[in-house]
Amino acid sequence: MIDPTLPPHMRPDRSFQGLILALQRFWADKGCVVLQPYDMEVGAGTFHPATTLRALGPRPWKAAYVQPSRRPKDGRYGKNPNRLQHYYQYQVILKPSPPDLQDLYLASLDAIGIDLKLHDVRFVEDDWESPTLGAWGLGWECWCDGMEVSQFTYFQQVAGFECAPVAGELTYGLERLAMYVQGVENVYDLNFNGREGDEKVTYGDVFLQAEEEYSRHNFEHADTAMLLEQFRMAESAAAKYLEAGWNADRSRHLMAQPAYDQCIKASHVFNLLDARGVISVTERQSYILRVRELAKACGAAWLATAAGGAAADSAAG
Amino acid sequence: MPDLLLELFSEEIPARMQAAAADSLRKLVTDALVERGLLYEGAKAFVTPRRLALAVHGLPAAQPDRHEERKGPRVGAPQAAIDGFLKASGLASLDEATIESDPKKGQFYVARIHRHGRPTPEVIAEIVPEIVRAFPWPKSMRWGKASAQAGSLRWVRPLQSVLCTFGPETEEPEVVRFEIDGLASGDTTQGHRFLSSGTIRVRRLEDYLAKLEAAKVVADRERRKDIILADAKDLALAQGLELVEDAGLLDEIAGLVEWPVVLMGAFDPAFLDVPDEVIRATIRANQKCFVLRDPATGRLASRFVLVSNLAASDGGAAIVAGNERVIRARLSDAKFFWETDRTTNATVPLDERLAKFRNVTFHEKLGSQYDRIQRIAALARELAPLVGADPELAAQAALYAKSDLRTEVVGEFPEVQGLMGRYYAALEGLPAEIAAAAEEHYKPQGPTDRVPTAPVSVAVALADKLDTLVGFWAIDEKPTGSKDPYALRRAALGVVRIVLENGLNLNLRTVIIDAIFLALIFSIRPRDGYLSLARIWDPQIEESPKETWAKGTVGSFLNSDGFVDDFGESASFHQMMHPDGLDPTDDDESQRRSEAYIELCRRLSTMDELKAGIWFENESGQYDYLIYCKAIYEREPWLKIGIDKLADDLLAFFADRLKVHLRESGARHDLVDAVFALPGQDDLLLVVKRVEALSRFLASEDGRNLLAGTKRAANILRIEEKKDGAAYDAAPDPARFVEAEERALADAIAAATPVIEAKLAAEDFEGAMAAIAGLRAPVDAFFEKVTVNAADPALRANRLNLLGAIRRVTRVLADFERIEG
Numbered sequence A: 001m002i003d004p005t006l007p008p009h010m011r012p013d014r015s016f017q018g019l020i021l022a023l024q025r026f027w028a029d030k031g032c033v034v035l036q037p038y039d040m041e042v043g044a045g046t047f048h049p050a051t052t053l054r055a056l057g058p059r060p061w062k063a064a065y066v067q068p069s070r071r072p073k074d075g076r077y078g079k080n081p082n083r084l085q086h087y088y089q090y091q092v093i094l095k096p097s098p099p100d101l102q103d104l105y106l107a108s109l110d111a112i113g114i115d116l117k118l119h120d121v122r123f124v125e126d127d128w129e130s131p132t133l134g135a136w137g138l139g140w141e142c143w144c145d146g147m148e149v150s151q152f153t154y155f156q157q158v159a160g161f162e163c164a165p166v167a168g169e170l171t172y173g174l175e176r177l178a179m180y181v182q183g184v185e186n187v188y189d190l191n192f193n194g195r196e197g198d199e200k201v202t203y204g205d206v207f208l209q210a211e212e213e214y215s216r217h218n219f220e221h222a223d224t225a226m227l228l229e230q231f232r233m234a235e236s237a238a239a240k241y242l243e244a245g246w247n248a249d250r251s252r253h254l255m256a257q258p259a260y261d262q263c264i265k266a267s268h269v270f271n272l273l274d275a276r277g278v279i280s281v282t283e284r285q286s287y288i289l290r291v292r293e294l295a296k297a298c299g300a301a302w303l304a305t306a307a308g309g310a311a312a313d314s315a316a317g
Numbered sequence B: 001m002p003d004l005l006l007e008l009f010s011e012e013i014p015a016r017m018q019a020a021a022a023d024s025l026r027k028l029v030t031d032a033l034v035e036r037g038l039l040y041e042g043a044k045a046f047v048t049p050r051r052l053a054l055a056v057h058g059l060p061a062a063q064p065d066r067h068e069e070r071k072g073p074r075v076g077a078p079q080a081a082i083d084g085f086l087k088a089s090g091l092a093s094l095d096e097a098t099i100e101s102d103p104k105k106g107q108f109y110v111a112r113i114h115r116h117g118r119p120t121p122e123v124i125a126e127i128v129p130e131i132v133r134a135f136p137w138p139k140s141m142r143w144g145k146a147s148a149q150a151g152s153l154r155w156v157r158p159l160q161s162v163l164c165t166f167g168p169e170t171e172e173p174e175v176v177r178f179e180i181d182g183l184a185s186g187d188t189t190q191g192h193r194f195l196s197s198g199t200i201r202v203r204r205l206e207d208y209l210a211k212l213e214a215a216k217v218v219a220d221r222e223r224r225k226d227i228i229l230a231d232a233k234d235l236a237l238a239q240g241l242e243l244v245e246d247a248g249l250l251d252e253i254a255g256l257v258e259w260p261v262v263l264m265g266a267f268d269p270a271f272l273d274v275p276d277e278v279i280r281a282t283i284r285a286n287q288k289c290f291v292l293r294d295p296a297t298g299r300l301a302s303r304f305v306l307v308s309n310l311a312a313s314d315g316g317a318a319i320v321a322g323n324e325r326v327i328r329a330r331l332s333d334a335k336f337f338w339e340t341d342r343t344t345n346a347t348v349p350l351d352e353r354l355a356k357f358r359n360v361t362f363h364e365k366l367g368s369q370y371d372r373i374q375r376i377a378a379l380a381r382e383l384a385p386l387v388g389a390d391p392e393l394a395a396q397a398a399l400y401a402k403s404d405l406r407t408e409v410v411g412e413f414p415e416v417q418g419l420m421g422r423y424y425a426a427l428e429g430l431p432a433e434i435a436a437a438a439e440e441h442y443k444p445q446g447p448t449d450r451v452p453t454a455p456v457s458v459a460v461a462l463a464d465k466l467d468t469l470v471g472f473w474a475i476d477e478k479p480t481g482s483k484d485p486y487a488l489r490r491a492a493l494g495v496v497r498i499v500l501e502n503g504l505n506l507n508l509r510t511v512i513i514d515a516i517f518l519a520l521i522f523s524i525r526p527r528d529g530y531l532s533l534a535r536i537w538d539p540q541i542e543e544s545p546k547e548t549w550a551k552g553t554v555g556s557f558l559n560s561d562g563f564v565d566d567f568g569e570s571a572s573f574h575q576m577m578h579p580d581g582l583d584p585t586d587d588d589e590s591q592r593r594s595e596a597y598i599e600l601c602r603r604l605s606t607m608d609e610l611k612a613g614i615w616f617e618n619e620s621g622q623y624d625y626l627i628y629c630k631a632i633y634e635r636e637p638w639l640k641i642g643i644d645k646l647a648d649d650l651l652a653f654f655a656d657r658l659k660v661h662l663r664e665s666g667a668r669h670d671l672v673d674a675v676f677a678l679p680g681q682d683d684l685l686l687v688v689k690r691v692e693a694l695s696r697f698l699a700s701e702d703g704r705n706l707l708a709g710t711k712r713a714a715n716i717l718r719i720e721e722k723k724d725g726a727a728y729d730a731a732p733d734p735a736r737f738v739e740a741e742e743r744a745l746a747d748a749i750a751a752a753t754p755v756i757e758a759k760l761a762a763e764d765f766e767g768a769m770a771a772i773a774g775l776r777a778p779v780d781a782f783f784e785k786v787t788v789n790a791a792d793p794a795l796r797a798n799r800l801n802l803l804g805a806i807r808r809v810t811r812v813l814a815d816f817e818r819i820e821g
Helices: A016-029 A101-111 A174-182 A203-221 A224-245 A256-275 A281-303 A312-316 B015-035 B079-089 B120-133 B205-214 B221-238 B247-254 B269-273 B276-287 B317-347 B350-359 B369-387 B391-401 B408-412 B419-427 B432-440 B455-474 B488-501 B508-522 B530-537 B553-558 B569-577 B587-615 B625-635 B637-664 B669-676 B684-699 B701-724 B740-761 B765-773 B776-785 B793-811
Strands: A033-035 A061-070 A086-095 A121-125 A128-130 A135-144 A147-158 A168-173 B003-010 B042-048 B051-057 B066-074 B098-102 B106-115 B159-167 B183-186 B188-190 B199-201 B261-266 B290-293 B300-308 B361-363
Touching: A016 A033, A016 A061, A016 A086, A016 A101, A016 A174, A086 A174, A086 A203, A101 A121, A101 A147, A101 A168, A121 B015, A147 A174, A147 B317, A168 A174, A203 A256, A224 A256, A224 A281, A256 A281, B003 B015, B003 B120, B003 B188, B003 B205, B015 B042, B015 B051, B015 B120, B015 B221, B015 B247, B042 B221, B051 B205, B066 B079, B079 B106, B120 B159, B159 B188, B221 B247, B221 B261, B221 B300, B261 B317, B269 B300, B269 B317, B276 B290, B276 B300, B276 B317, B300 B317, B317 B408, B317 B419, B350 B369, B350 B391, B361 B369, B369 B391, B369 B455, B369 B508, B391 B419, B391 B432, B391 B455, B419 B432, B432 B455, B455 B488, B455 B508, B455 B637, B488 B637, B488 B684, B508 B587, B508 B625, B508 B637, B530 B587, B553 B587, B553 B637, B587 B625, B587 B637, B625 B637, B637 B669, B637 B684, B669 B684, B684 B701, B684 B765, B701 B765, B701 B776, B701 B793, B740 B765, B740 B776, B740 B793
Parallel strands: A033 A061, B159 B183
Antiparallel strands: A061 A086, A086 A168, A121 A135, A128 A135, A135 A147, A147 A168, B003 B051, B003 B159, B042 B051, B066 B106, B098 B106, B188 B199, B261 B300, B290 B300
């Protein structure tokens, strides 16, 4: 149930930012560190090192954050009421997965105004796999009255490594959820700041022009020669940093995160190239494999860091 | 007798896995019980999204006791033997053994062991954890703290509690205590996630089902299905509509709810501009809802039926409104796709649309979709006259048939491929035959699917399937065992059914060879041409391409006559240019290899030459690829061998499929074998007619007796021919006939033979059978009166030749030796 003390403009069913803030409060209350978005272009909240890297290794971890996600191919020049090339995901990661994760998730829906006595919430099989991250997990898409509002995954493997222990990951599609609780049919009509009249700012006011501009960029003008070069640069930089980060006996790694940044970059550049249609079907597979190799190497490096759980005694080495 | 109740309560189990999981649980537990001597009266499994349960009824309270007698060593045997005996039989000392005596062995020890059966709960507590740990989920996972350790429990989704009780009806049952990775068994469970609260304590099946029902859970999957179907039909009826039933969808939905609540929603009738099938696909695939039909128009109504898992406090108003919103958005997308496709089709010519298929790979070794479409069109043109279709119309229909694969609607909903082609062809004003073929050329999809009958559809359907079969056969991707990734068995069965059900006389071998030519012309070729393969062995090129062609198609064609040597195809190619082990002074060997290499290059060029057929036009200005190919095929013996071998191999696959098909319709497989054993049987319709006539004939008394006589003749011949090392195939000499029965039989065979041949030539199998039936009496009389193995060798040989004549004349109809009985 929505916090009754909230002023109207802060209510999650009236305001897009109110929805985000309600989730932030909810998960902060459950002991998560509330992080800010990662400062790089990513295709999904999962790419944030707070998920990809932290899901690896034995250390417990609880985090929640908003992550802007870029899917160059999904651009529709602002013409489609549901599809965007840039949108927000709300990401929660809990390691190890708590036994009451489903209940926590349902309570979070309640907190943003979805009454579970009125709405039909269901967990429908949807196994998750990220070929570029070498990751997979089992879980569900969560339906509210027939609409997919979240993705719920128990990570089994990330970067080619078994997750031990397993982390539970929740991903909320924020625009969709907001459209649902606000009762809006077009994403650009979402009330962003919860104000009415002259003070009201819509999602369209904030993002419509950007959608138009980036669609042009993604499909027509992105400089493919430059992007191809950037892919190669990111790939070789990642390899360089990975190599340089290992200590003498390869027991500890000292630069896993900068290397992983390059992996993220390569992945996004690949998505842009794909949107520009310059990658053939056969090449596509090989690009994905190349990114996966980077992700795996970064995963291996992370496991040799302190946060990745490498034994303290090897820190000296 | 006591009952067992077991429930494994977890987070949501995927709908598609539930039915099989319930079966597995029942089978695994009951098998394990029976294996341990615990027989039961009945067992039933239950499954919902959150629980997998099993009730086993009528179990004994304990395993039966067992008595065992174990013979030991003789009295006074060495201590080692005594110790071994005590250990094996579990006795504390020899005092517990009895002594028996035997006249031969003397006195020896015997252990009489009485083993008490263990109480059933103890056995259950042992087997259930084992079964849970090794449960055959298609995919399983680890979770929570325990997953930090290797080898932690796996389940389909996190397992939350285990309920296990055992006891007789009249008493309070006991909890069967065990632990699975820290999860202790108990006697409690939970009800519906939203419609109940707290835990439920359960004693046995009856109160389990009743208490769950009170907690808004229908545990029985079949009952949930019945409820959904009945309620959906009622709701439809109340609106004067009919439910479009969908068994697959019903199965899935029953796995998504514990408490089905059926509701009806509506959408804007303006969406009904979109074809019904697209609306249905949208609503089904994305929303898992049923659609409704208006009996007045036969078309879909602007309503849908959804099944929620919640009896909502507002009567479902919010749930319906939410589902309507999603369906509105989905149908908007579908309508947009449909309109985009119509605009594209109206403005972009077919050629240009097809050109896009150049970038779509069909199979790495079989070229692009574009190549494939060209082959199918050419083959459809060849097949058309044989099936009564206009060749140009058939070719045009084939070109159109796959064009919908690049449309937006089919991109979104692959299951409406073909159907969209039909709609789009009609909208483009193309002939009705082309529209029909677009849909029907995929048919039949399975043994019960409808078979196309319109000639143009038949031509395209056959071309599509034959091209697939020939292509994968040529690159050696045949089905093996249970693996048939390209659904080649289904394709072959489709051909068989189209031919038989349309009564088509088709020489399949000729058609297959045409299809092979087309495959060789259009697709099966290395990227840089065949001659480039010769380069593989060029020692001056450092990085020779790693070429797999030598093994598959190319190898089997190029070396079909084994011209290279005995080392196997790829090895021998290799040896030509890498003369490992070649004696440098052996000039003959060098010469031989050099000649073989030149011959190989010539053959590779010939394969390239086949492609030149693409440029040849016939009188009416059409490209006639096949004429050119056929000339090369006749000219090059090795090519003919290769192509014939491929065709015969594929024909044998068709024979197998036909056999399976006929067996399913009740025909005897041995008769099919007996007919296929004859040479040149590639007209499936004639094969079937002959099998049918043969079957009727063998059901008659004449038929049975003639079969017995023929088999007797064949048996004698087999033995005597082996003994003599000779074949008795010569015409018997009338001068040597001694008995009247010999002459009568010879005359009867001589009289029947031309009649049988004439009837067969006219495809009158019944007539042929009637003619051969006349041989029964003379054959019987012959065996009754005449001794074949006469003392006079010349007489014996003549009589054996007469038996040979029986074998010969019956073989015109079928190989009687392969017929059972």
